[in-house]
Amino acid sequence: MNAVAQVTQGAGVPSRDDAAVLVHGLTRRFGDGPAVLDRLDLAIAPGEFVALLGHSGSGKSTLLRTLAGLDPVTEGSVARPREVSVVFQESRLLPWKRVWQNTVLGQDGADRRDRAVAVLEEVGLGHRIDAWPLTLSGGEAQRAALARALVREPAFLMLDEPFAALDALTRLKMQQLVSDLWTRHRCSVLLVTHDVDEALLLADRAVVLERGRIRTDVLIPMDRPRRHADPRFEHLRGVLLESLGVHDG
Amino acid sequence: MHGEAIFGRLSGSGSVPARSAGYNQITLNCGMNNIYLTSRMNQAKLRRIPIEVPLKEGTADMSGTLIRTVSPVAARAAPRSAWRPRLGVLTRYASPFFLVLLWQAACSTGLLSTRLVASPAQIVATGWSLTRDGSLQTNLAVSLARAGSGLAIAFVAGVSLALISGLSRLGEDIVDAPLQILRTLPALALVPLFILWFGIGETPKIALVALGSSFPIYLNLHKGIRSIDPKLLEMARTLGLSRARTIRDVILPGALPDLLVGLRFAVGISWLMLVVAEQVNADSGIGHMMMDAEDFLRTDIILVGLVIYGLLGLASDQIVRFLETTLLSWRPSHRIARSA
Numbered sequence: 200m201n202a203v204a205q206v207t208q209g210a211g212v213p214s215r216d217d218a219a220v221l222v223h224g225l226t227r228r229f230g231d232g233p234a235v236l237d238r239l240d241l242a243i244a245p246g247e248f249v250a251l252l253g254h255s256g257s258g259k260s261t262l263l264r265t266l267a268g269l270d271p272v273t274e275g276s277v278a279r280p281r282e283v284s285v286v287f288q289e290s291r292l293l294p295w296k297r298v299w300q301n302t303v304l305g306q307d308g309a310d311r312r313d314r315a316v317a318v319l320e321e322v323g324l325g326h327r328i329d330a331w332p333l334t335l336s337g338g339e340a341q342r343a344a345l346a347r348a349l350v351r352e353p354a355f356l357m358l359d360e361p362f363a364a365l366d367a368l369t370r371l372k373m374q375q376l377v378s379d380l381w382t383r384h385r386c387s388v389l390l391v392t393h394d395v396d397e398a399l400l401l402a403d404r405a406v407v408l409e410r411g412r413i414r415t416d417v418l419i420p421m422d423r424p425r426r427h428a429d430p431r432f433e434h435l436r437g438v439l440l441e442s443l444g445v446h447d448g
Numbered sequence: 449m450h451g452e453a454i455f456g457r458l459s460g461s462g463s464v465p466a467r468s469a470g471y472n473q474i475t476l477n478c479g480m481n482n483i484y485l486t487s488r489m490n491q492a493k494l495r496r497i498p499i500e501v502p503l504k505e506g507t508a509d510m511s512g513t514l515i516r517t518v519s520p521v522a523a524r525a526a527p528r529s530a531w532r533p534r535l536g537v538l539t540r541y542a543s544p545f546f547l548v549l550l551w552q553a554a555c556s557t558g559l560l561s562t563r564l565v566a567s568p569a570q571i572v573a574t575g576w577s578l579t580r581d582g583s584l585q586t587n588l589a590v591s592l593a594r595a596g597s598g599l600a601i602a603f604v605a606g607v608s609l610a611l612i613s614g615l616s617r618l619g620e621d622i623v624d625a626p627l628q629i630l631r632t633l634p635a636l637a638l639v640p641l642f643i644l645w646f647g648i649g650e651t652p653k654i655a656l657v658a659l660g661s662s663f664p665i666y667l668n669l670h671k672g673i674r675s676i677d678p679k680l681l682e683m684a685r686t687l688g689l690s691r692a693r694t695i696r697d698v699i700l701p702g703a704l705p706d707l708l709v710g711l712r713f714a715v716g717i718s719w720l721m722l723v724v725a726e727q728v729n730a731d732s733g734i735g736h737m738m739m740d741a742e743d744f745l746r747t748d749i750i751l752v753g754l755v756i757y758g759l760l761g762l763a764s765d766q767i768v769r770f771l772e773t774t775l776l777s778w779r780p781s782h783r784i785a786r787s788a
C-alpha cells in the first residue's frame with residue numbers, strides 16, 4: 200500500500216463520543232459456521248457518507264441487517280439513531296398500494312398525502328404519484344423506495360446495493376439523485392456496493408469488509424461533483440481495487 | 449386508424465411496453481437501425497411487425513417519452529386486429545349453435561325420441577310456461593337461498609379458520625391438521641349422516657353446501673397468508689409497522705388473490721352440493737323440480753333445470769371474476785385485459 204493511502208487511512212474515523220453509528224466487537228455466525236462478522240468495529244459520524252465494499256458473501260448485508268435491527272446482536276454492541284431507513288436492492292413496494300401510499304406506509308397524520316407528494320417530487324417521481332408499483336420501471340421503483348426512506352427523515356440511511364439491478368444509464372442518474380438528496384438532508388449514510396467507482400463518486404469514506412472485519416478504511420477527500428479524470432480518483436481506485444484483491448493495469 | 453400514435457418509454461436498448469388501441473400488448477424493441485413492433489393479439493400467435501422508421505420529429509431520447517407516428521405498415525395491421533375479436537366471437541359460437549340446430553333437427557324428424565331428450569324448442573316452451581305459472585321462480589328462489597346462505601357460512605368459517613391458522617403458529621397446530629384430514633373426506637358421503645342429524649328441513653342442505661365450500665376458502669387463504677413474500681414482511685419491520693398494521697396492509701391484501709381463487713372454487717362446489725342435496729331429499733328447489741319431472745318422464749323440465757344450473761354457474765363465475773378485476777386492479781394483467 201502506498202503513501203497517500205497510509206496518510207488517509209483511518210484519518211476520518213470519528214471518535215467514540217460523536218459517532219452517530221457505533222459498532223463495537225460485533226460477531227455474527229450462522230449456526231455452527233465460521234463467523235461472518237468477526238469482532239467488527241465501525242463508527243460513522245453524523246452526516247457522514249460511508250461506502251461499504253467487499254466481495255460477495257463477505258457479510259455486507261449481514262452487517263447492514265444487524266444495523267437495521269432485522270438481525271439480532273448476539274456478540275458485541277451496536278449503537279445507532281432511532282430513526283433509520285433502509286433501501287434494498289429490490290424496491291419492496293407493496294403492489295396493492297399506490298406509489299404515494301407506499302411512500303407514507305406506517306406514517307400517521309392528515310397531511311400524509313401532501314408529504315408523500317412532496318418527497319416523491321423531490322426524487323423526481325411527481326408524475327407517478329397515483330401509479331401502481333407494478334407499472335413502474337426499475338429506476339422509478341427505486342426512486343419510490345428512496346422516497347419512502349426519506350419521508351421518515353432518518354438520521355441514518357442504509358442502502359444495500361440499491362442500484363445493482365439497474366441499467367448503467369439509470370444507475371448514473373440514481374447516483375446523482377442520492378448525491379443531491381444527501382447534500383440536502385445530511386443524514387449519515389451507509390451505502391453497500393460492489394462498485395468502486397460508485398463509492399468514489401458518492402462517499403466521504405470507503406471501508407472494505409474482509410474476513411469479517413474492516414480491513415481497509417480510506418478517506419475520499421475530493422470536492423463534489425467528482426470526476427473520473429481526477430488523479431486522486433484514479434489513485435484511490437487503485438487502492439480500493441487492490442484491497443479487494445483486484446489488480447487493474 | 450391511420451397515423452395512430454404509440455406512446456412508450458424508451459430506455460437504452462431494452463424492451464418497452466406500450467399501449468395502443470387494437471393491441472393487447474405491444475413491445476417496442478429498439479435496435480440501432482430498426483424498430484420492431486411485437487404485439488400479442490387476443491392470445492393469437494406472437495407477431496413481429498417490422499416498421500420502417502417513419503420518425504417524424506425529434507430524436508430517440510434515450511430515456512424520454514417516445515411519441516411516434518406509426519408507419520403505413522403498422523397502420524394497415526391495426527384494423528385487422530380491431531375486427532378480429534368480432535370474427536373470433538362468431539367462429540367461437542358457430543359450432544355450439546350448429547350442434548343445437550342439429551339437435552332440433554333430430555328431434556323434429558323423430559330421429560331422437562323426446563322420451564330420451566326434449567327438443568330445444570320444447571325446452572324453451574317449457575321454460576316459459578314454468579315461468580308463467582311461477583313454479584320456476586319459486587324453486588329458483590329456494591335454491592338460491594340455500595346456496596347463498598351455505599356459501600355465506602362457508603366464507604365466514606373458512607376465512608376465520610384461515611386467519612387463525614395463518615397468523616399464529618399455535619393456531620396452525622390446532623386448526624390445520626384436523627382440517628387437512630377432514631378435507632380428504634368426500635363431503636357428499638356425509639349426506640346420510642346429515643339427514644340423520646338435521647332431519648330433512650333446510651338445515652342439512654345448507655350445512656352440506658357450507659361444509660363443501662369452506663375447504664377451498666380455507667385452504668387457499670391459508671396458503672396465501674403463508675406464502676406472503678418474506679421480503680415485504682421484512683420491509684414492514686424496518687418501517688416499524690405494528691403487527692395489526694402489518695396484517696391489515698401487507699398480509700391480508702397479499703393473500704386476497706388466493707382468497708378469490710378459493711371463493712371461485714367454493715362457488716362451483718356449492719352448486720354441486722346443492723344439486724345432490726336437493727335431489728336426495730327436498731320438496732322444493734330446482735333439484736326437486738327435476739326429480740319430480742323424472743317421475744312423469746318430463747325430459748323437458750329436467751333439461752330446463754340443467755339449463756338453470758348452467759346459467760347459475762356461469763353467473764356466479766362472472767361475479768367472482770368481476771370481484772377479481774375490481775379488487776385486484778393493481779395487477780397489471782387485469783389493467784391490460786380491461787383496456788383491451
Ligand SMILES: Nc1ncnc2c1ncn2[C@@H]1O[C@H](COP(=O)(O)OP(=O)(O)O)[C@@H](O)[C@H]1O
Binds near residue numbers: 235255257258261262
Ligand atoms: N440467513 C442466513 N443463514 C445462513 N447463512 C447466511 C444467512 N445470511 C447470510 N448467510 C451467509 O453469510 C455470508 C455473508 O452473507 P451476506 O451478508 O449476504 O454477504 P454480502 O451481502 O456481502 O454479499 C454468506 O456466506 C452467506 O452464505
Ligand SMILES: [Mg+2]
Binds near residue numbers: 259260
Ligand atoms: Mg448482499
